[in-house]
Amino acid sequence: MNWDWEIFFQDPGGQHTTYLEWLMSAWGWTLSVSLLALLLALLMGFMIGTLRTLPKHPGWVLFGTGWTELFRNIPLLLQIFLWYHVIPALVPPLKELSGFVLVVLALGFFTSARISEQVYSGIRALPKGQFYAAQALGMTTWQSYRYVILPRAGRIILPPLVNEMMSIVKNSSVAFAVSVSELTLFALQVQEETARGVEVYLAVTGLYVVSALAINLLMGQIERRVQIPGLVLPGATGGGH
Amino acid sequence: MIELKQVSKWYGAVQVLNDCSAQIHKGEVVVVCGPSGSGKSTLIKTINALEPIQQGEIWVDSIPLHDPKTNLPKLRSRVGMVFQHFELFPHLSVTENLTLAQVKVLGRSLDEAKKHGLEYLERVGLIAHKDKFPGQLSGGQQQRVAIARALSMDPIVMLFDEPTSALDPEMVGEVLDVMVSLAKEGMTMVVVTHEMGFARKVSNRVIFMDVGGRILEDCSRDEFFGNPDARQPRTREFLDKILHH
Numbered sequence: 001m002n003w004d005w006e007i008f009f010q011d012p013g014g015q016h017t018t019y020l021e022w023l024m025s026a027w028g029w030t031l032s033v034s035l036l037a038l039l040l041a042l043l044m045g046f047m048i049g050t051l052r053t054l055p056k057h058p059g060w061v062l063f064g065t066g067w068t069e070l071f072r073n074i075p076l077l078l079q080i081f082l083w084y085h086v087i088p089a090l091v092p093p094l095k096e097l098s099g100f101v102l103v104v105l106a107l108g109f110f111t112s113a114r115i116s117e118q119v120y121s122g123i124r125a126l127p128k129g130q131f132y133a134a135q136a137l138g139m140t141t142w143q144s145y146r147y148v149i150l151p152r153a154g155r156i157i158l159p160p161l162v163n164e165m166m167s168i169v170k171n172s173s174v175a176f177a178v179s180v181s182e183l184t185l186f187a188l189q190v191q192e193e194t195a196r197g198v199e200v201y202l203a204v205t206g207l208y209v210v211s212a213l214a215i216n217l218l219m220g221q222i223e224r225r226v227q228i229p230g231l232v233l234p235g236a237t238g239g240g241h
Numbered sequence: 242m243i244e245l246k247q248v249s250k251w252y253g254a255v256q257v258l259n260d261c262s263a264q265i266h267k268g269e270v271v272v273v274c275g276p277s278g279s280g281k282s283t284l285i286k287t288i289n290a291l292e293p294i295q296q297g298e299i300w301v302d303s304i305p306l307h308d309p310k311t312n313l314p315k316l317r318s319r320v321g322m323v324f325q326h327f328e329l330f331p332h333l334s335v336t337e338n339l340t341l342a343q344v345k346v347l348g349r350s351l352d353e354a355k356k357h358g359l360e361y362l363e364r365v366g367l368i369a370h371k372d373k374f375p376g377q378l379s380g381g382q383q384q385r386v387a388i389a390r391a392l393s394m395d396p397i398v399m400l401f402d403e404p405t406s407a408l409d410p411e412m413v414g415e416v417l418d419v420m421v422s423l424a425k426e427g428m429t430m431v432v433v434t435h436e437m438g439f440a441r442k443v444s445n446r447v448i449f450m451d452v453g454g455r456i457l458e459d460c461s462r463d464e465f466f467g468n469p470d471a472r473q474p475r476t477r478e479f480l481d482k483i484l485h486h
Contacts (some may be wrong), residue, residue, distance in 0.1 A: 132330035136395065137342035138318025147341060151332050167290050230376025231331045 007196045008203070026186035027207050033103055033172040033182060034211070040108030040164060041115055043100055048112060049119025050145060071113035079106045084178045099178040103179050104182065107175075109166050122153035141144050162219040166212040173208075183207060195231060242267045242398065242431060245286060248297035250283065250454070256295070257283050258454040270430045272440040272462075276479060280454030281433045286401075287398050288431065289320040302397055304354055321391030322374045325403040327383040329375035335362065335386055336371045336483045338394050340399070347394065354393070361389035365419050381412025388419055398429040405436060437484060449476050 008020040016022035050062035051057070071079070083106040088094040092100075126149060134144035156162075176185035185202040196203040243265040250258040257280045265271050287291040287299060290306045290313050299306040304316055325352045329338050341360030343349045349357070362368050365385035367378075375383050384404060391399060402421065405413045417439050424430055424443040434440070440447055440462065447465040449458035455472050459466065469477055 008291065017272055036483045040444040127326065127328075129324055129326050129328040130330070132286075133322075133330070134322060135314070135322075135323035136289055136317055136320070136389070138314050138346040139317075139342060148330050152330075155332065174325060227333045228376060230378075231374070 001197065003074070004196055005199055007194055007199055010194075012190070012193065016220065019194070023131045023183075023186060023203060023207075026204075028182055029054075029100075029175075029180055029182040029233045030169065030172050031211065033100065033175050033180065034169045035110060037107035037172065038168050038176070040104065041111035041168065044109065044112035044195070046116025046119050046150070049123065052116065052120045054141070061202050064120075068113045068116045068120075071109050072117070076100035076107070076110050076171055077165045077177060079110055080177050082106075089156035099175075099180050103172075103175040103180050104179060107168065107171060111164060111171070114163065114164055118157040118164070118177070123149055125156055126152055154230065158219070158223050158226075162216060162223075165215050165219065169211045169215065170208060201207070225226060242302055244298075244300040245287075245432070246298040246300075248284075248287060248294050248299060249298075250280075250287065250292065250294045256454060257341045258287070260448075261297070261457060263272075263448060263459055265429065267429055268444045270301065270424045270432065270443050270449060272427075272430065273433045274435060274437075274440065274479075275450035275457075277448040279452050281404050281450050282413060283454070284450065285402050285431055285433050286396075287322060288400055289317045289322055291317075291322075307445075308337030310385065314346070317379040318394055319340070319397050321394060321399040323384070323387050323399065323401045323404045325376070325407050326382070327387045327407075329383055329387055329390070331375045333373075333374075333406065335367070335373055335375070335378075338386060339390050343393055349476050358393040361392045364384065365389045366391075366415075376410065379412060379459055380408045381415045384408065384412075384416045385419055388416075388423075392423075398431065399423065401430065401432040401434065403433050403435075405434065417470045435483065437466075449473075449479070451475050 004155045006091070008023065009018050011017060012019050012022060016025065047063045048067050054060050055086040074082070082101060083102040084099065088097070088102075130148055130152065131144055134148040140146065158172075163186070171183040172182060175182050176188060179185065187200050191200045244381065245261055245263045248258055248261045251254065259360065261280075261284060263271075273285060275281050283292050287294050287306075288301065290299075297307065300416055301316060301320065304311060311316055313392070328336075330341070333341060336355060336358065339362060340351060340354040343354035343358065359368060359371060365388055367382055367385055370378060370382065370386075375386070376387065388404075388431070393395075405416050406422070408416065415435070419437060420430070420432070420439065421443050432439070432444070444462045444480060446461055448456055449465070451457050458476050464471070469480065471478070
């Protein structure tokens with residue numbers, strides 16, 4: 001088989017001077033979609049997962065459960081199309097939003113449902129006495145969660161959370177479906193233009209792997225840093241694969 | 242200081258507290274004992290509203306706990322509690338365990354809270370462990386830290402929920418020693434325990450509960466241990482079983 005990596009230094013014509021530059025720009029879009037969606041997913045996931053554990057607020061529990069079931073039971077690709085085609089038709093102001101923003105919302109909410117499930121189980125895995133102890137010291141429900149429950153639950157769910165962070169990079173590839181010029185769309189277009197599918201797909205594959213591994217390494221560091229001395233929790237060590 | 246008036250509580254259809262009334266005065270040490278499932282732990286948890294009640298009244302320092310308008314966090318900050326399983330916060334160091342609620346709940350400065358907390362840590366004999374984490378201490382040490390943590394809040398009363406029953410036998414003594422010295426200093430204490438030695442030595446009163454959440458006996462220590470003939474048959478049976486080994 002003949003490799004032709006020179007292809008990346010050719011001029012595609014258009015806004016990019018080389019295919020390499022286009023590739024890097026596409027990588028940038030992939031990372032931007034992923035990071036913004038991740039921020040949204042963490043924020044909503046922790047909030048919704050926490051709401052679902054508030055025993056005295058059945059309304060919030062119902063809302064949180066509804067949110068989780070809604071966003072995790074519809075295929076991600078379909079959710080992208082729903083955000084792109086259906087929701088703006090129902091809520092006209094959303095027509096102003098770019099495909100990029102809609103993809104961030106779709107991917108963020110989809111992932112928030114999965115994170116909410118993890119946060120919920122993490123909190124439920126703690127002995128009830130921890131909540132009692134926080135309350136007995138006079139902490140409000142908010143303070144108990146802020147200083148005791150969430151720091152502990154967060155550590156318990158770190159490995160599956162890392163998994164979710166790596167998934168979000170991979171899932172961001174669905175953005176091609178609404179023409180966000182990220183890595184997968186790049187691969188589709190450039191393979192068509194140049195007929196060098198093997199090189200193009202390998203390069204894109206490499207960048208996805210590098211991105212996910214970087215997250216894994218970074219989170220491994222964080223995991224070691226927040227490890228609780230003297231406490232061995234099942235699944236609390238290791239790299240979160 | 243604490244008054245329970247005809248308190249009842251149900252878990253679904255199961256009644257766990259049945260018309261319980263009792264009074265605890267300032268400086269008193271009251272031991273609550275009885276068989277498993279008699280509602281002792283539930284009863285003590287109602288005194289700081291960790292367990293809600295469906296019927297009756299509970300007054301702590303003239304504040305009505307049964308009133309939905311009562312600021313429960315504020316009240317709880319004045320009632321110290323020690324749990325069977327210690328419930329230190331494992332992600333925080335011993336010092337942080339002692340200071341967290343002082344700072345966040347009482348609004349003390351960190352320096353002030355540290356100074357205050359470490360005084361109590363010194364008292365329970367663990368000052369050398371101030372920078373360790375709970376997971377690095379033995380059960381007895383953890384329970385002593387938990388007592389120091391509760392005392393750091395300067396509570397008006399201390400509640401102990403089976404403080405020694407999760408401990409290795411060798412470590413029971415060190416925890417009881419701390420409790421005895423507290424009692425001798427005049428701390429108001431409510432103690433759920435099977436340690437009849439402790440009850441005999443320092444308690445003023447003994448409350449005996451039976452299955453179904455009823456208070457069968459509420460009398461002075463001397464009466465409870467010294468006058469078995471005046472006790473209910475159920476109480477005599479219980480005492481026979483736990484005292485004659």
